[in-house]
Amino acid sequence: MTDLPISSPASAARPWAAGAAVIVAAGVYAWALLMAEETWQVTGLLALAVAAVLAALKTGFARRLHQDWSASETRLNRLAFATLIVLIFVLSDAHFALLMVATTLLYFTASMGLNIQFGFAGMANFAGAAFFGAGAYTAAVLGTVTAVPPLLTLALGGGVALVLSLPLLLPIVRTTGHYAAVVTIAFGVLFRTFLEVNEILGGPQGLMVAPMRLFGWDFNSAPVIGGYEMSFYVNYALLAAALAGLVFMLMRRLERSWIGLHMDAVRLDETAAACFGISVTRTKVTAFLMGNAILGVSGALYGMMISFIAPASFTFSDSLLMVSIVLLGGLGSLWGGAVAAAIVVLLPEKLQLLQEYRFLLFSILVILVLLFRPDGILPRPMRSFFASRRAGK
Amino acid sequence: MDFGLIAQYLANGILLGTMYALVAVGFTLFFGVLDVIKFSHGDVLMLGTFIGFTAWLGLEAIGVANPWVQLLGVLICSLGGTALIGAAIAKWLVLPLKKAPQLNTLLITLMLGTAIREAVRLFYPNGSNPKAFPALLPDAAVELGSFSLRADSVILVLAGLGLIGLLNLVINRTRLGLAIRAVAQDEETARIMGINYTLVVLATFAIGSGVAAFAGIMNGLYYNEINFGMGLILGLIGFSAAIIGGLGNLYGAILGGFLFAGLQVIGAALLPFASAYKDVFAFAVVIALMAWKPTGLIPERSSDRV
Numbered sequence: 001m002t003d004l005p006i007s008s009p010a011s012a013a014r015p016w017a018a019g020a021a022v023i024v025a026a027g028v029y030a031w032a033l034l035m036a037e038e039t040w041q042v043t044g045l046l047a048l049a050v051a052a053v054l055a056a057l058k059t060g061f062a063r064r065l066h067q068d069w070s071a072s073e074t075r076l077n078r079l080a081f082a083t084l085i086v087l088i089f090v091l092s093d094a095h096f097a098l099l100m101v102a103t104t105l106l107y108f109t110a111s112m113g114l115n116i117q118f119g120f121a122g123m124a125n126f127a128g129a130a131f132f133g134a135g136a137y138t139a140a141v142l143g144t145v146t147a148v149p150p151l152l153t154l155a156l157g158g159g160v161a162l163v164l165s166l167p168l169l170l171p172i173v174r175t176t177g178h179y180a181a182v183v184t185i186a187f188g189v190l191f192r193t194f195l196e197v198n199e200i201l202g203g204p205q206g207l208m209v210a211p212m213r214l215f216g217w218d219f220n221s222a223p224v225i226g227g228y229e230m231s232f233y234v235n236y237a238l239l240a241a242a243l244a245g246l247v248f249m250l251m252r253r254l255e256r257s258w259i260g261l262h263m264d265a266v267r268l269d270e271t272a273a274a275c276f277g278i279s280v281t282r283t284k285v286t287a288f289l290m291g292n293a294i295l296g297v298s299g300a301l302y303g304m305m306i307s308f309i310a311p312a313s314f315t316f317s318d319s320l321l322m323v324s325i326v327l328l329g330g331l332g333s334l335w336g337g338a339v340a341a342a343i344v345v346l347l348p349e350k351l352q353l354l355q356e357y358r359f360l361l362f363s364i365l366v367i368l369v370l371l372f373r374p375d376g377i378l379p380r381p382m383r384s385f386f387a388s389r390r391a392g393k
Numbered sequence: 394m395d396f397g398l399i400a401q402y403l404a405n406g407i408l409l410g411t412m413y414a415l416v417a418v419g420f421t422l423f424f425g426v427l428d429v430i431k432f433s434h435g436d437v438l439m440l441g442t443f444i445g446f447t448a449w450l451g452l453e454a455i456g457v458a459n460p461w462v463q464l465l466g467v468l469i470c471s472l473g474g475t476a477l478i479g480a481a482i483a484k485w486l487v488l489p490l491k492k493a494p495q496l497n498t499l500l501i502t503l504m505l506g507t508a509i510r511e512a513v514r515l516f517y518p519n520g521s522n523p524k525a526f527p528a529l530l531p532d533a534a535v536e537l538g539s540f541s542l543r544a545d546s547v548i549l550v551l552a553g554l555g556l557i558g559l560l561n562l563v564i565n566r567t568r569l570g571l572a573i574r575a576v577a578q579d580e581e582t583a584r585i586m587g588i589n590y591t592l593v594v595l596a597t598f599a600i601g602s603g604v605a606a607f608a609g610i611m612n613g614l615y616y617n618e619i620n621f622g623m624g625l626i627l628g629l630i631g632f633s634a635a636i637i638g639g640l641g642n643l644y645g646a647i648l649g650g651f652l653f654a655g656l657q658v659i660g661a662a663l664l665p666f667a668s669a670y671k672d673v674f675a676f677a678v679v680i681a682l683m684a685w686k687p688t689g690l691i692p693e694r695s696s697d698r699v
Contacts, residue, residue: 124496126503171684177495178430182636183683189629190676197669316625320507327500360511363504367486370501374493 018061019068019076027083030342031090033350034097042350070381077252081245088237098233099305100349105240106302108341109247111325112334113294116251118323119332119380120260121287122267123172124181127188128322131161131292133314134191135299136209137201140309143210150213154243154300161296162289164191172288173281176270188316195311206310209303212239236305243301247294251334254290255383263287264383317359324366330376339377397539398662406651406658408546408615411553414650415608416631417638418560419601421646424635425577426597429487429498433506434605435628437478440509441606442526442619443517445471449527464529471610472603479602480595488594506628514621523620526613549611556607557647560600564643573597577641605631633679639689648690653679 029049036042056062069076091097110132117123135157142153171183196204211218212235223230254260262283265273274280303309325344329336348358369376416438423431448470452463486505490498514520530545564570572593575583584590612627613619630653638649656678660671686692 118496122496124499168680171680171687174687175683176687178424178499178640179636179683179687179689181430181499182633183680185629186633186676186679189626190673190680193672193676194670197673316629317507320503323500324504357511357515360508360515363507363511366504367501367508370493370497370504371489374497 015071016068016075016079018064019072020079022065023076023080023083027087030087030101033346034091034100035094036350039351039353066381077248081241084241085238088234088241092228092230092234095231095233098231098237100346102233102237102240102305103302104342104345105237105244106298106305107322107325107345108338109240109244109298110295110322111329111337111341112244112247112251113291113298114322114326115332115334115337116254116263116287116291116294118326120255120263120267121284122263123284123287125184125288125291126181126316126319126323127184127191128295129314129316129318130188130191131165131295132299132302132318132322133195133309133311134161134164135296135301136303136309136314137195137207138296139300139303140207140209141201143208143304150210150304153304154297157300157303158293158295158297161299162293165288165292169285169288173284185316188319192311192315195314202310204311206308206312209307209309211307212236212301212304233305236301240301240305243298247298248334255332259283259286321359321362324362327366328362328369328377330379332380333376333378336376336378336380397537400537400540402658402662404540404542404546406654408550408553409657410651410654411550411557412608412611412615412627412650413630413634413653414557414647415553415604415611416627417634417646417650418557418643419605420632420635421638421640421643422573422597422601423487424640426573426594427483427487427491429491429495430502430632431482431487431598432499432502432628432632433482433509434502434601435624435626435631436506436509437475437482437602437624438605438609438627439619439621439624440478440513441471441475441602442609442613442623443513443524443621444474445606445610446524446526446613446619449529460527460529463527467529468607468610471606475606476599476603479598479605482602483595483598484591487598488591506625510621510625517621520621523618526617526619528614528617530614545614549615553607553611556604560604561643563600569593569596633676637679637682637686637689639691642689642691645689645691652690 029045033042033045036045056065088098088101091101110128113131114125114128117125138157138160139150139153142148142156143150148156168183168187172180175183195201201207223232223234262273262278263286265276265278266280266283270280273283321344325337325340327340328343329338329340344362348355348361354361416434419434420430423429423434445467448467449463452466457463457466482502482505486501487498490501528545530548533544534541535544562570564573572583572588573596575586575588576590576593576597580590583593608627608631609619609624612623631650634649634653635646636649637652638645638647653675656675657671660674664670664674682690
């Protein structure tokens with residue numbers, strides 16, 4: 001309690017300044033990283049990031065940032081979103097960079113879905129890529145039916161993922177621990193094998209996916225503003241940003257609601273939660289269905305964006321990669337998931353020599369994180385019911 | 394469907410069942426002593442098979458041509474090496490995490506499996522392509538009408554069943570087995586009785602990994618091909634088999650292994666749709682079995698203490 005009066009005069013004047021500075025710096029940094037072409041530039045930028053993080057931890061800036069964030073969270077989240085939109089427009093003619101941004105955002109969205117299960121309710125789901133793929137395949141199949149508006153396809157992608165998780169509900173709810181893990185693992189393998197042998201769904205070759213269309217606007221055509229032609233990935237990046245923002249908002253609300261509270265209780269102690277009258281079954285069912293629906297929606301948009309999908313993109317290893325995002329970021333930590341998604345997606349793409357080694361690299365990274373920092377990069381903060389009181393007011 | 398075809402499927406099922414049971418036994422042993430799932434088991438198996446393959450290459454290089462001598466060398470190198478690797482994983486990755494949440498152990502070993510798999514793919518010479526495993530067993534066959542019984546499958550099944558029997562003897566009749574069972578039943582009491590806990594755990598992991606390496610060599614000898622991804626699917630099947638049989642029970646693992654092989658054979662032979670769906674069918678039945686018997690067919694004796 002002694003540090004509160006010392007730090008409060010500085011942060012009381014502008015209790016968001018440090019957070020805002022970090023967001024803007026992160027935006028500029030993301031731009032520099034995405035535009036960096038040479039290996040030495042990327043390596044230099046990565047070294048800079050490591051140095052900045054270490055400096056922030058040493059000088060106490062990290063704690064200041066944390067205080068800012070809990071004091072004016074809404075404002076800072078909005079600023080982060082605005083920075084993201086600006087970043088997308090600044091990058092407007094760089095195809096590859098925008099594809100990276102959109103992929104990161106979709107993986108971030110997917111990891112938020114998994115976070116409901118792993119982070120909030122404490123359930124294991126090792127079929128993340130399968131539900132993601134279910135959404136993508138839905139988009140592929142419905143794309144051939146012109147009568148279905150693509151925005152509805154997105155929702156239906158989530159719907160199909162949800163329907164596919166229904167048969168798993170009974171085994172998931174009745175089993176715990178290892179036994180529950182085997183159910184999702186078996187489903188993931190089953191799903192992938194099914195896609196590979198099913199001729200109607202394209203077999204191992206996969207399917208083409210029709211592009212997104214919104215109010216008659218084809219997402220695969222380049223938008224032109226004031227005579228300036230932009231990459232068509234701007235469309236997808238903006239839509240992915242909107243989706244990520246929407247899901248983020250939903251997640252924050254879920255976390256603060258009584259449903260999130262129930263999930264926390266079930267994760268920490270099922271027996272105790274049941275003693276307090278929380279329906280463990282209902283909570284687990286909610287977490288499982290909600291998470292999978294989010295995975296399905298992000299998968300559907302991902303399929304439309306890359307326009308070609310095959311079973312090889314939805315393997316057990318990809319499920320593990322999604323789980324790595326959740327764990328690296330920190331269980332239940334949304335911003336941690338964003339940082340981890342950026343690391344997991346961008347690092348192998350920017351450092352081409354890592355591309356081949358990415359599964360090896362991230363599996364070792366996750367082992368190290370689990371051994372030495374089990375809470376992840378940005379651990380989930382303690383639930384604060386009275387935000388203003390914790391900020392020292 | 395004539396008799397010959399049925400017999401062929403049956404023989405195939407028995408061979409697969411033996412192999413799966415050998416993998417599942419490892420999962421169940423580890424769970425017994427430490428209450429953890431070591432998910433890298435399948436990839437350790439794959440590594441063991443590659444060690445055996447390398448040993449064979451080495452024996453070829455120094456001019457040992459007798460297939461039985463080669464087989465002996467392959468088995469000694471593979472089983473011994475894998476047992477050491479298993480014990481090392483237990484010592485440095487699994488034992489330090491004994492107090493951590495179950496999910497963490499599961500994840501660490503899952504990621505370790507991925508790391509092993511990727512390391513073999515990237516660093517073993519030409520590791521991303523399948524390797525032709527040598528046929529070291531005699532390839533004679535007995536023809537019974539349309540059914541041909543291959544001598545190598547008979548030898549493999551007999552050796553596998555013999556190993557399971559031997560393991561059963563070790564667990565039930567020796568001092569080491571007594572210690573393993575004691576630790577599985579109650580770790581603290583076992584320690585008080587003067588059992589060297591760490592040593593027992595390491596020995597169990599060594600035994601389980603060695604047995605899995607045998608299954609890997611079996612797989613290689615039967616299909617004459619090994620690749621870096623073989624451990625993932627074998628590990629998944631072994632894990633599923635151990636779970637549907639009931640964790641912590643040797644007989645459950647054997648039952649689960651043969652059950653899974655039976656499901657695959659039924660999926661390939663009897664069901665109306667294409668045989669390519671056999672794994673889809675088998676895993677779907679596994680999920681259904683989990684819904685019906687959440688703790689396996691032979692459940693472990695436990696109760697929730699509050």
